[in-house]
Amino acid sequence: MGALEPHRGDFYAYETLLPPDEQAMVLRLRTFLDERVRPVADDYWARAEFPMELIPGLAELDIVGAAYEGFGGRERAASRLFSGFVSLEMSRVDPSFGTFFGVHAGLAFASIYHCGSPEQRERWLPGMADLTSIGAFALTEPDHGSDIAGGLETRARRVGDGWVLNGKKRWIGNATFADLVVVWARDVESDEVLGFVVEQGTPGFTATKIEGKFALRSVQNADITLEDVHLDDDHRLAGAGSxxxxxxxxxxxxxxxxxxxxxxxxxxxxxxxxxxxxxxxxxxxxxxxxxxxxxxxxxxxxxxxxxxxxxxxxxxxxxxxxxxxxxxxxxxxxxxxxxxxxxxxxxxxxxxxxxxxxxxxxxxxxxxxxxxxxxxxxxxxxxxxxxxxxxxxxx
Known part of the structure; x- marks a missing residue:
């Protein structure tokens, strides 16, 4: 594969700040986006559907979690500059595809990496890294967006050795097909916000696609309902205490x-x-x-x-x-x-x-x-x- 040539829109050639190995990774991603994503982006956007068939090809690039030690098929973590150019390249071709990746590889992956125990990282992150397991991130609620820090209403109640979650979430990207959803809920006893991993199919968890959306149409945003969702304590992110x-x-x-x-x-x-x-x-x-x-x-x-x-x-x-x-x-x-x-x-x-x-x-x-x-x-x-x-x- 040839050298990485800056886009016409990169007037000051910022991409050349990347080291050669990271430039090569960006070039492989660019080729995938131009050859696989660009030709279908308009059609999926018009139909408000997500191109699931592209996920295996994306997985082959081995870029999910590349900025973290132990992921991305590298001995050392990639730079944040590399992660930034990944986001840029995706949104340059299809902002919907970039948003899907940002939710999975950013919000969901980062929540488990930074807030999970070593056991929880080992349990969920390898599958997320190879995209056999897709993640979502549920923070926003029907009545709380910008004020979510103080207004979050989803509740978590300690019951025996586990937890019971009740509440609603809105605008949750990837949630209709995600294998696991990081849900943020307020502990009824401590009043602190805690993080939980809810796996698709858990009784009481439902995700309903939001229809009539005229931006990022390929992103599958959902309304989530949590009705007496019972979770074992090992589904509570150990490092998320507020x-x-x-x-x-x-x-x-x-x-x-x-x-x-x-x-x-x-x-x-x-x-x-x-x-x-x-x-x-x-x-x-x-x-x-x-x-x-x-x-x-x-x-x-x-x-x-x-x-x-x-x-x-x-x-x-x-x-x-x-x-x-x-x-x-x-x-x-x-x-x-x-x-x-x-x-x-x-x-x-x-x-x-x-x-x-x-x-x-x-x-x-x-x-x-x-x-x-x-x-x-x-x-x-x-x-x-x-x-x-x-x-x-x-x-």
Whole structure:
């Protein structure tokens, strides 16, 4: 396989910061996405279905858990920069596929890795790493999103040697087909938020697909009902004793969502660029008009600014100096610029920007979901504001 060539949207060639072995891994992923995912992405998006047949091919790339020791088929863990470029590459081609991967390999995998006991890691992570077992992450509830830290209503009650869970969750990606779901629930005795692994088929657990969704349509989001779900104590994540532990997972994965926002911008920019280079208006190439070039330059600048921020965030993660506010700023800023970029990309394509045939509408619609999940812009801005001033302003 040849050398990794930066995308047109990677104007400052940030991908070349990766060491050669990680560049080779990114190139293999890029080839898989271009050859296997891109040709079917529009069709599955239109049908609001997930391409399950692609999972074995993805598994062959051996990238789930690559940033953790003992996973990814490597003697050493891959860098956070590599993990970021994985998120970017996926969302550049199909934001829905990137979201599926982020939920499984980010939220669910990271919860068990960071909050599970050694026995729990050994029990669940190998299957997740080779994608024979798919994970989901259930935190958001019908009445609680941004206020979930204090408002979480799902309850866990200690009964004998186990636990009983009752409650509802909403917007849970992968949940309709996941083999295991990490569920966060409040202990009725201690009032602390605990983590549990609920396996598909457990009595009292139901996941119902959310219909009528017009962003990230291929992602199988579900409403979950937990009705007297009995779990043995070994299904309680041993290292999850408060919402601080949940927040630690979210800090890691929020950076991944920021990378996804960059990839989505890059995909929209490159789609718009290819379109204007191949279309004529008023008897001359569309790409020759000043306003079109201005829009293209703005899109590329937005993408480059966002990419520079998440690259530095990954470096801080690798150095162990990243804090909540750093991930929050990256997610808020990258997703805000993403929204502007996809708007300009759709604009230069005119009416053709809203039909699947020309490849833009998925980015345009999917951006709205990415803009909101893993912390809205407003909440992430307040996380940064608290770090700046030392005063929380959430209520």
């Amino acid at each position: 919402f601080k532990d949940t927040a630690n997972v979210l800090r890691i994965t929020r950076g991944g969502v920021a990378w996804g926002a960059v990839g989505l911008q890059m995909g929209a920019y490159e789609t718009a660029l290819a379109y204007v280079l191949g279309r004529e208006q008023f008897g001359q190439p569309l790409s020759s008009f000043q306003l079109v070039q201005d829009h293209l330059a703005t899109m590329l600048a937005n993408t480059t600014l966002s990419l520079g921020m998440v690259v530095r965030l990954a470096q801080m993660q690798d150095a162990g100096i990243e804090a909540d506010e750093h991930a929050a700023m990256a997610k808020a800023s990258a997703s805000t610029l993403m929204r502007k970029t996809v708007g300009l990309a759709r604009e230069v394509m005119g009416g053709n920007g809203i039909v699947l045939e020309h490849g833009m509408v998925r980015y345009f619609a999917d951006a709205e979901a990415v803009y909101s999940y893993e912390g809205t812009r407003e909440v992430n801005q307040l996380l940064v504001g608290r770090a700046i001033t030392g005063t929380g302003a959430f209520v």
